[in-house]
Amino acid sequence: MNRRESLKLMAVASLAAAIPGCTLESVDKAAARVDGFEDLSKRKPSQMSTHEYTTLSRLVDYIIPADERSGGATDAHVPAFIDFMMEDTPDLSGPVKEALQWMDSASTRLFGSLFVETSEENNHKLLSQIAYPDDVKPDMEDGAAIFTTMRDLTASGFWSSKVGVEDLGYMGNTPQPSWDGCSHEAMEHIGLSYNS
Numbered sequence: 001m002n003r004r005e006s007l008k009l010m011a012v013a014s015l016a017a018a019i020p021g022c023t024l025e026s027v028d029k030a031a032a033r034v035d036g037f038e039d040l041s042k043r044k045p046s047q048m049s050t051h052e053y054t055t056l057s058r059l060v061d062y063i064i065p066a067d068e069r070s071g072g073a074t075d076a077h078v079p080a081f082i083d084f085m086m087e088d089t090p091d092l093s094g095p096v097k098e099a100l101q102w103m104d105s106a107s108t109r110l111f112g113s114l115f116v117e118t119s120e121e122n123n124h125k126l127l128s129q130i131a132y133p134d135d136v137k138p139d140m141e142d143g144a145a146i147f148t149t150m151r152d153l154t155a156s157g158f159w160s161s162k163v164g165v166e167d168l169g170y171m172g173n174t175p176q177p178s179w180d181g182c183s184h185e186a187m188e189h190i191g192l193s194y195n196s
Helices: 003-017 024-038 050-063 078-088 090-111 120-130 138-159 162-168 184-189
Strands: none
Touching (some): 050 090, 050 120, 050 138, 078 090, 078 138, 090 138, 120 138
């Protein structure tokens, strides 16, 4: 047992002690469930069909693609995150499923095939019509609203993942040997100086 497992067990056990009827068996079940949610790469979709999950995976990778600095949204397990959020927040299930259906419907109307079956070029054409809300044609306004929701969910999943945190260069609670303050250029940019 490592330190992380020990801390989890102590946390679950301390809560269980306060609840009448909790047994060590139920504590073990709760700990196993927590373990299952830690690794989103092993999570199977519980709120979506295989087609919906595949569509979602393609869509989130267009929103946050892999680049030379970090992996993309699927590398950060954003589809699993969104599926988990749908399970945790049932009100989210309808809008996500409607978004995926809209993507298929629009793709079929424009290109004659479902979103995951059409070319990357056609996917880009479709997304460029809905990605910029200020430039959307009236017949694509629903798509723009849907895309904004999906972009927000994708960003939440990506930036809260290990891949996203590493992409930001966030070091966490790391002690700094010294702090010399902001650079002169940064202070000048915001109209301040250490001398005033």
